[in-house]
Amino acid sequence: MAVGIGTEQVTGGVPRPDAALPGMAPRRQRALRLPRSPKIIAGLAMLAFFVLLSVIGPLVAPYSPDQIFANSPVPLPPSAAHWLGTTNLQQDVFSQLLVGGGDMLLVAFIAGVIATALSVVMGVTAGYLGGLADDLLSMLANIFLVMPALPLLVILFGFLGKSGSNDLFLIGFIISVTGWAWGARVLRAQTLTLRNRDYIDSAKIIGERRSRIIFSEVLPNLTPIVASSFLFTVLYAVGTYTAMAFLGLVNPNWSWGGMLYYAQGANAELTGYWWWFIPPGLAVALLGTSLVLLNFGIDEFINPRLRAAGLSRRSARRQARALRSQQFALTPVVRTQQIHAEEGQA
Amino acid sequence: MLVISRRLFFYLVTAAVAISLDFLIPRLIPGNPVDAILSHMQGVTITPAIIHALDLQFGVNAHASLWGQYVHYWNDVVHGNLGVSSGNGFEPVSTVIRQALPYTLGLIGVATVISFVLGTVIGALVAWKRGSWLDSLLPVVTFFQAAPYFFLAFLAIDLFAITLGWFPSSRAANATDFPAFTWPYLTDLLDHAVLPALTIVVASAAGWIVGMRNVMLTTMDEDYVLIAAAKGLPKRRVIWYAARNAILPSVSGFALAIGFIVSGALLTEIVFSYPGLGSLLVQAVSDNDYPLMQGLFLIITFAVLAANLIADFVYVFLDPRTRQEA
Numbered sequence: 091m092a093v094g095i096g097t098e099q100v101t102g103g104v105p106r107p108d109a110a111l112p113g114m115a116p117r118r119q120r121a122l123r124l125p126r127s128p129k130i131i132a133g134l135a136m137l138a139f140f141v142l143l144s145v146i147g148p149l150v151a152p153y154s155p156d157q158i159f160a161n162s163p164v165p166l167p168p169s170a171a172h173w174l175g176t177t178n179l180q181q182d183v184f185s186q187l188l189v190g191g192g193d194m195l196l197v198a199f200i201a202g203v204i205a206t207a208l209s210v211v212m213g214v215t216a217g218y219l220g221g222l223a224d225d226l227l228s229m230l231a232n233i234f235l236v237m238p239a240l241p242l243l244v245i246l247f248g249f250l251g252k253s254g255s256n257d258l259f260l261i262g263f264i265i266s267v268t269g270w271a272w273g274a275r276v277l278r279a280q281t282l283t284l285r286n287r288d289y290i291d292s293a294k295i296i297g298e299r300r301s302r303i304i305f306s307e308v309l310p311n312l313t314p315i316v317a318s319s320f321l322f323t324v325l326y327a328v329g330t331y332t333a334m335a336f337l338g339l340v341n342p343n344w345s346w347g348g349m350l351y352y353a354q355g356a357n358a359e360l361t362g363y364w365w366w367f368i369p370p371g372l373a374v375a376l377l378g379t380s381l382v383l384l385n386f387g388i389d390e391f392i393n394p395r396l397r398a399a400g401l402s403r404r405s406a407r408r409q410a411r412a413l414r415s416q417q418f419a420l421t422p423v424v425r426t427q428q429i430h431a432e433e434g435q436a
Numbered sequence: 437m438l439v440i441s442r443r444l445f446f447y448l449v450t451a452a453v454a455i456s457l458d459f460l461i462p463r464l465i466p467g468n469p470v471d472a473i474l475s476h477m478q479g480v481t482i483t484p485a486i487i488h489a490l491d492l493q494f495g496v497n498a499h500a501s502l503w504g505q506y507v508h509y510w511n512d513v514v515h516g517n518l519g520v521s522s523g524n525g526f527e528p529v530s531t532v533i534r535q536a537l538p539y540t541l542g543l544i545g546v547a548t549v550i551s552f553v554l555g556t557v558i559g560a561l562v563a564w565k566r567g568s569w570l571d572s573l574l575p576v577v578t579f580f581q582a583a584p585y586f587f588l589a590f591l592a593i594d595l596f597a598i599t600l601g602w603f604p605s606s607r608a609a610n611a612t613d614f615p616a617f618t619w620p621y622l623t624d625l626l627d628h629a630v631l632p633a634l635t636i637v638v639a640s641a642a643g644w645i646v647g648m649r650n651v652m653l654t655t656m657d658e659d660y661v662l663i664a665a666a667k668g669l670p671k672r673r674v675i676w677y678a679a680r681n682a683i684l685p686s687v688s689g690f691a692l693a694i695g696f697i698v699s700g701a702l703l704t705e706i707v708f709s710y711p712g713l714g715s716l717l718v719q720a721v722s723d724n725d726y727p728l729m730q731g732l733f734l735i736i737t738f739a740v741l742a743a744n745l746i747a748d749f750v751y752v753f754l755d756p757r758t759r760q761e762a
Contacts (some may be wrong), residue, residue, distance in 0.1 A: 125642075128683060153507045229446065232446065232450075233453050234690070234742065235695070236450055236691060237740070238695040238700070238737060239695060240702060241717065241733040242733055244717060245729045248469070249465040325582070333586075337703075337717070338721060354706070357479055359593045359594050359598075360599075362599070371584065371587030376578060376584075378581075383575075386574075393654075
């Protein structure tokens with residue numbers, strides 16, 4: 091999926107490193123600033139909904155997802171008995187939808203954790219050590235970035251065959267192998283700018299061990315970028331798992347990609363059985379949207395210049411007026427804070 | 437030209453890694469791919485020669501050392517010999533791919549260029565009009581960015597092909613048409629390409645829009661933009677000054693994006709039954725046609741690397757600083 095194109099540029103080339111120093115902000119302020127963004131709130135709410143859905147979905151599903159009902163030859167549209175209609179085999183679409191999120195989220199979470207761990211190790215090592223290690227690790231990351239993941243995954247899952255199609259941990263691991271490089275690249279760039287900061291130098295002069303410098307001085311300041319790269323990988327894994335299920339390379343019973351696999355196999359899009367393919371596709375898209383929104387929120391947190399869209403509607407209007415009157419746009423950082431201050435007084 | 441030769445070296449290494457992965461994966465994964473292929477064969481007479489060819493390709497019953505097989509494999513790839521496709525009556529993989537490649541190159545190439553241009557222009561405008569109604573484009577764009585390409589393809593078919601009946605829903609041309617450089621055939625080809633291309637553009641433009649907007653917001657703070665505006669230059673000129681500097685990261689971001697876009701676009705082809713590499717991919721999967729999968733992986737990787745090389749040339753052309761280094 092075409093994710094990360096924009097976010098990479100923002101975090102990858104964090105333009106003013108000073109802006110990316112959340113560690114220096116007082117803890118209280120940081121805690122207040124994050125949830126204020128409507129993007130973060132919306133993203134978190136949607137994500138929470140999907141996590142909840144995947145946990146309780148199988149419990150509340152009205153039928154078993156592969157239970158076969160009346161012997162109608164064609165899929166039936168939504169009705170009181172089947173809220174989202176039935177498939178061509180007369181299975182309940184709503185039940186499949188409720189059951190289909192769990193495995194995917196689990197795989198995405200596993201892939202996200204492994205890939206993030208890999209990218210932190212690779213990125214921070216490359217950025218902090220520099221020299222030959224940096225050259226080699228960067229090259230490795232770039233190779234994995236440039237290589238198209240889908241055909242690579244197709245041969246991997248293809249050769250694994252049946253043995254690989256049900257093992258969620260293995261699937262998550264394979265997806266993470268193709269998904270760690272983006273995070274590593276971004277983390278390396280940020281580590282490079284951190285490495286030459288005064289406080290790192292002073293830590294070195296005091297004689298702190300290298301491991302302590304990395305874990306206590308460098309890593310905490312990378313937290314927002316690690317979080318953003320974790321979310322990106324989860325998003326990537328959701329898309330990839332869905333694509334693999336859509337191709338029938340991982341067990342399609344039952345995931346949202348698998349529902350699309352069966353719908354495509356029965357030409358649901360050509361015969362107008364919209365209730366069969368719209369719900370799972372929409373579910374994947376909305377889950378993805380929640381992750382992208384969260385990522386945007388973190389980007390705005392890292393780079394305050396992007397924050398204009400995160401203003402409340404009233405202050406956004408005020409700001410738009412101000413911008414129009416000036417014909418060109420100045421950075422809103424200072425003005426935003428003033429507006430927040432005014433709102434606080436009012 | 438130092439930049440270009442360095443990039444060229446990087447792409448050569450990447451191609452070598454891709455070829456090595458292609459060689460290693462079947463040998464590292466447990467199980468016998470030759471048996472798996474043969475168990476899927478029906479209605480084809482399997483001669484000892486075919487079994488021997490497959491054995492050689494996957495290193496089954498091989499008498500040569502792993503290194504010897506590896507050298508042999510390189511020799512084959514360099515000579516364009518990618519093995520035989522078990523799902524296509526044991527035709528050479530390269531022949532099978534060659535028939536599908538033009539469709540994919542045409543469709544994805546054109547759609548990617550359109551989406552890049554469109555996304556960059558819209559992104560620059562959204563950034564310039566910050567705080568206006570254009571900002572409300574972003575949530576919409578976010579949705580399209582997060583939706584799987586093939587789901588958008590489902591929607592496009594259902595809406596434009598079935599409900600409205602504006603465009604054909606599948607294949608690259610009418611079955612009755614004979615491929616030729618004639619006007620009716622070309623318009624037919626175009627007619628069939630509209631929906632798949634539209635899907636790819638809609639799905640991939642989102643990334644360019646967001647990327648361009650974010651860089652543009654930063655660029656607009658530069659002093660030269662302020663000066664340009666203060667001098668009273670027409671607004672269009674000022675936007676142009678900012679945009680042409682903001683576009684550089686977008687061009688270099690192309691490298692990271694093209695792999696994603698190609699992956700998504702291949703899945704789009706499947707939904708449209710477009711006779712390109714995507715359809716071959718799904719066919720290879722359902723036939724357990726491992727040699728075809730491997731060949732596709734190599735060809736798609738090479739195509740993506742070539743696209744990146746072109747993007748690098750464009751970058752060097754656009755940014756004089758890269759030329760100075762040499």
